[in-house]
Amino acid sequence: MTEVLLEVTDLKKHYPVRAGVLRRQVGTVHSVDGVSFCLHAGETLGLVGESGCGKSTVARSVLRLVEPTSGQIRLDGKDITHLSKTALRPHRRSMQIVFQDPFASLNPRMTAGDIVGEPLAVHGLASGKELEARVARLFEQVGLRPDQMRNFPHQFSGGQRQRICIARALALGPRLIVCDEPVSALDVSIQAQVINLLIDLQRQHGFSYLFIAHDLAVVAHISHRVAVMYLGRIVEIAGKDELFRNPRHPYTQALLASVPIANPLAKRLTPLVDGDVPSPVNPPPGCAFHTRCRFAMERCKTERPALLETGDGHQVACLLNEGTGRSNTIS
């Protein structure tokens, strides 16, 4: 886990808000507002945050499915931020995505086999008998039977459909798979099947996951490192064990305290934050979390804290933790 596969530097994605007859721009949605991270080969980086925090936009920008406003994306050391469509094409093979909704992301008029084989055909990597054999192998890898290749998406259950999406993502032998809430639409007992499959496939193939989810427990289970996002920025990033043992950002602490634990003896449903996430159209100045933070100081309203290393690869963007390397926000 030494080689850096993906490096994102100061990524920003702003959307204009238009109104009126002349569609004049009246504001800007700061969907992603200066996000930097790196992802190593064979590693899973979890990206968590609440709705509207920009985690999905980060995922899509990395794949160039949305064009970033500014910043840099380097895949395998090569800057792909501004590559043209044709120049990007060979790189597309090494990055794939699995979406949340396995009902919406499969073409209902194609057979499962055609769906999984399409990337191979499009990139001219296989055809005819060979294509069929490779698709059959992919089906087996994700726990489907090759004879199901001729079935249409509606003949599969939700969990099986997500397996088809995973097989399609695997087809080109990618080095990076972005998973955008891949298990959120699935039932609990099916969710475990898909999570286990994702982990097994990573062990076999050694690719990296950028794993986006709102469910902290799922992210904790699958990730090696976890980044917490709030209103378009990463507020904390650390190794999984470190983050959950020693959360330093007040928002991470609030997030962890809000997760209901499946153990009636560990009663601790303590909402540590009041109110709602502010609108990303006009995010609060300074630290975006200061409006809900228990520890907010005068400085937090004006100064935007930088994401600083506090030791052991643990980075926090909070003025309370600035350079101390110690947690002083645990109550």
Next chain:
Amino acid sequence: MADKSDLVLDVRNLQTVFFTNSGLFRAVDDVSFTVKRGETLAIVGESGCGKSVTALSLMRLVPDPPGRIVGGSISLEGTDLLALDEAEMRAVRGNRISMIFQEPMTSLNPVMRIGDQIVEAVRLHRKLSSKEAGDVAVEMLRLVRIPEPARRAREYPHQLSGGMRQRAMIAMALACRPALLIADEPTTALDVTIQAQILALILDLQKELGTGLVLITHDLGVVAQTAQRVIVMYAGRKVEEASVEALFAAPKHPYTRGLMASIPVVPTPGIAAPARLNEIPGTVPSLVRLPRGCAFAPRCKLAIKRCEAEYPPLADWGGGHLAACWRAEEVAEVA
């Protein structure tokens, strides 16, 4: 057991079916349970297990056709709801028994001010002037901790955030101080920090008002943190019932046990995280073609010949811990 007068809800052998083109659909099959004053009963299960249809049956809101309650009784504060005609039921609904849904945006009227919607609910059941009802509405919004309730009462649903809308729904549901509140996945559409706020609010109000609560959820974490008693449903049947402590300490049904082992947990000091999640193979069966015996048998590691042939009865395994499994005694050792 508890004093009879303490009982808010007594459901016996409830059966709700749907008549569809592909056949008869037993959505709720022979389900019984009770709720006491101030008690929280959680109903858990996966999609299609019948938990939401159970809730709709309690409210007598099952769409007919295609659905119909074909058996059993639902007694709310001693009144059999199934014996009431529609006009009588309307007097009970929203008054003695209320419900909040998963998606507040679809259950609020988008073109009516929040305050007016509460006023409407209140005046339907209580003889109040519109001025008095307006005061009740603002008071209810204050009770659910909406800041500046008087101003918010004049706003429309789209002007509120998701969490605020769910608070407004709760205010409306509790405006007539019902004996029983049904919450069907009340926090599933909300972010986790908002979920914690809403759950804490529901529990506080329940304590304050003494309301009985039926909480329907798929989230075992929510169950553990809120309920006193739990029933687990699978394919339309109640497969297990126990106090929340007993259920989490020693589940008796292989399905419950499998479910618990399949959820990932947030690493917490003192609770070891599993290296690998347990999988329950296969998927939930179609309710149209249920196996003759136990519906879980095809997915069950413990299944024996008898499970496929005969449906196991709900048996008491001590202290009111009910489970419908032929091999319940061995579950703890084997699974």
